Amino acid sequence: MPIDRKPIITRHDPIVKTWDPASFLSVGNGDFAATVDCTGLQTIRPADEAATPLATMASWGMHDYPGAVPRRYDLLQRKTYQSARGVVGYMSDPTGQEELFERLRINPHRFNLARIALYERESASTPSVDSLSAIAQRLDLYTGMIESTYRHRGVPVTVHTVAHPLQDQLSVHLRSSALKASTLAISLSFPYPSHHKSGSNWDAPAAHRSLLTESGERTYAIARTIDDMRYTVVIQLDAKAHLEQRGDHEFVITTTEESLEANLLFVRPGREGEVTDFARCQEASRVHWEDFWQQGAFVDFAGSTDKRADELERRIILSRYLLAIQSGGSLPPAETGLTCNSWYGKFHLEMHLLHGAHFPLWGQSERLERSLSWYLEILPSARKRAREQGYRGARWPKMSEPEGSDAPSSIGCLLCWQQPHPILYGALLKRCKPDSPILASWQTIVEETATFMVDYLDWNEEMGAWTLGPPVIPVQENHDPNDVLNPTFELSYWRWALAMAIEMMGGYGSAVDPAWEAALAKLAPLPTDGEVYLAHQHCPDTYTAYAADHPSLLFASTIFDAGDVDLSTMRNSLNRVIECWDLNELWGWDFPLMAMCAARLGEADLAMDLLLMDSPKNTYTPNGHNAQLPKADLPLYLPGNGALLLAVALLLGGWDGKGDDTPTLPTKGWQAKVEGLHRLW
Secondary structure, three states, X not given: OOOOHHHHHHHOOOEEOOOOOOOOEEEEOOOEEEEEOOOOOOOOOOOOOOOOOOOEEEOOOEEOOOOOOOOOHHHOOXXXXXXXXXXXXXXXXXXXXXXXXXXXXXXXXXOOOOEEEEEEOOOOEOOOXXXXXXXXXXXXXXXXXXXXXXXXXXXXXXXXXXXXXOOOEEXXXXXXXXXXXXXXXXXXXXXXXXXXXXXXXXXXXXXXXXXXXEEEOOEEEEEEEEOOEEXXXXXXXXXXXXXXXXXXXXXXXXXXOOEEEEEEEEEOOOOOOOOOOHHHHHHHHHHHHHHHHHOOOEEEOOOOOOOHHHHHHHHHHHHHHHHHHHHOOOOOOEOOOOOOOOHHHOEEHHHHHHHHOHHHHOOOOHHHHHHHHHHHHOHHHHHHHHHHOOOOOOOOOOEEOOOOOOOOOOOHHHEOOOOOHHHHHHHHHHHHOOOOOHHHHOHHHHHHHHHHHHHHXXXXXXXXXXXXXXXXXXOOOOOOOOOOOOOHHHHHHHHHHHHHHHHHHHHOOOOOOHHHHHHHHOEOOOOEOOOOEOOOOOOOOOOOOOOOOOOHXXXXXXXXXXXXXXXXXXXXXXXXXXXXXXXXXXXXXXXXXXXXXXXXXXXXXXXXXHHOOOOHHHEEOOOOOEEOOOOOOOOOOHHHHHHHHHHHHHHHHOEOOOOOOOOOOOOOOOOOEEEOOOOEO
């Protein structure tokens, strides 16, 4: 019998009963999202710096401060490093150019498009927490709608909040006798952009414009001008509602009835759209989310007696929802998605893997496909980057934005593990959706990616092998780039990706560059001291001085199998990491990848213990977000959610070399019924 999915999904609907910044809920569609508090709106802005901000964000909502454009990367002095093939320069040192360095890092930045809030007409302000009682809020995962009920100063209020699945529209429906009594209304206000976490600067009213025009019956338009950035908010109200401007950037929506409907469509320059009423937006959302949950893969832990099974199920369900609304859009996502700014709202391409690789494995390849065409768009700049550094092919950026630049960084521009990702994306589509239209255009991406990878290698005469680095910074970022030779994960990833690139080029019917095969044949072995794998070849103190941050030496046995791992050595390494590492200094995605390593070693009990380890940065808040406690700048961290889904795909869907199709689960207390998961390599 097929799994009855709806009861499992709705069982994990987030329920909120207080104003709690760790429980703010979001609606969205992958390219647009809005986060609301317990009022169903963005009413009470949190004062705590560590809290999740309330914001409305879109993938296109990026802003440059005046004077930041054009972004003159050519003016930035490069720091030079000695490699085996000569001197290479990177944008890694701000010394003597601090202002330019910082400007290129923070521009462009994502920003808050608007704030929609409950409004007290008598005080002409938003309510305080003390004015609310009897709070009961629920996100209906199966329809994508938030229902919020509460009392405001003793008067019942109900708000329904929903996002349109196909356009950048937020719709709200508010019901309360306080509306008709002229004590409550809705406020719509606009901040100036900020590169900080909130994306909002409410203290610069003269720096931007909000021009109101009435464009038709019950429809208004607010033209926003912010330096060189422009967009329009089209607002459709119900028949008895009215919008008027109360300040330079504040508008109030009132009604003479007990219900109020407001539909806000955010339109970027050069685009068009037709705002729909609440009922049609609600129905579009219902159809979209029912299809989302009924299509693709699913898992059911019914029959499990381990008390952790329900929590894992909750994390899976909520992670799937959050990644769909935050990370399934037309651009690679920021690490905090469209909730707030992390690293200025720019996206880290090494993390694109963890945000999106689960989509094909869970039978929803289209949600990864949407962002892959961006690689084709930025291919010219990736080629230019490689040439500037003296290499052939295309070098993909690390910390980037829609135009594909690489932000200067003492660490970021020296990372390389994002480089093979496009080959892995193509391989995922080939495996999980072989008729994907992206594959027809992906040959160039594979070729340019692999060409750089081969040219980036150095021939080590003493070893008689091709090597990686120096200079390079591995996944575990606490190493000196001048010391790093053959980082374990990157070296294994290079091996797997080159082999896959050769296979894919054969599938395209194209000849393979002999240099690829030569590099693959004599790529250096993974560094080891004879008992355990090392972080890199020059790091004998891997498990002492460097036993913190990502234990990336384990990751060679996670997402892929390059055929270069000795299982006994990897088992020793995993045990040594657990014994020696500062596990509280791990990141949210480290726990799932360590679980994947344990699973490939046949350690099912350990895999589950690692996946659900009680640790501050493996915390999943009531709304499903992976908080990186106690880091104030990361109240949520979507790579942790994505890595969790990758780990579940491996544990329950298996991998090519496993030998059977049974889930990798502890022998006691766990049962799982699995539908539609694809296997990993």
